Amino acid sequence: MTVGRKQRRERLLAAAQKAVAEHGADVRLKDVAQVAGLTSGAILYHFPDIQTLLVEANRAGMERFYDQRLKAISGSITPDRKLVVTIASGLPRDSEDEAVRLLCELGGAAGRYPRYAAMLTSLYDRQVAMYQVLLEDGAASGVFTLAQPSQTVARNIVALEDAYGYRMVARHSTIDHAAATQLILDYARLATGHLLDQPDPVGLDHTVPDAGVPA
Secondary structure, three states, X not given: OOHHHHHHHHHHHHHHHHHHHHHOOOOOHHHHXXXXXXXXXXXXXXXXXXXXXXXXXXXXXHHHHOHHHHHHOOOOOOHHXXXXXXXXXXXXXXXXXXXXXXXXXXXXXXXXXHHHHHHHHHHHHHHHHHHHHHHHHHHHOOOOOOXXXXXXXXXXXXXXXXXXXXXXXXXXXXXXXXXXXHHHHHHHHHHHOOOOOOOOHHHOOOOOOOOOOOO
16 A cells, blocks of 8 residues: 555545544535535545444554554563553543544444444454453452453453543543542452552553544
8 A cells, every 4th residue: 555545544444533523423425525525526546435444543542442552561560560450441531532532433423333343343342352361360469369260351451441441532520541440440459359550641651543633
């Protein structure tokens, strides 16, 4: 793919994120075209349909909540720090986090669009598996004493991330990143038998590689 074509695709992905934030998951091709300043035909040159475009626009968010989190804990930090950092980086930056807003919109439309359902199910399952590895490694090393099977704890942590992430983008007045992190850690402490100190905010990176706009 040439540099010019790659840049045009990235521009369209950014426009799709903005259009979904404005119109919801039932956004039309012409809505994205208007944001991008292009014709619908120009968009169809790069993507066969609007659903494919939205799935591609969501990939940066999926990388952020799986691949980048794995990379962040790949060093020689302790199991408890790995768990804390992973939890803190699984939440929106704030209520304007476009990557998470897109996830929420697609989740709401998953019952109507099987492709969205499959994509979000895959992301959920991968995150659960990621947490299972962290929990089992911590238990094997004697750092954690799991109160429930690792899969149960992992599923609950991911579900809490999803729930509090939604509350944040819905602009709940008392739930910001710090509060949501603390609430999830409260559960994780009970589930692991470990104190799990809060992370240093300076050490966390909530940015996402995107298509040219903040996510």
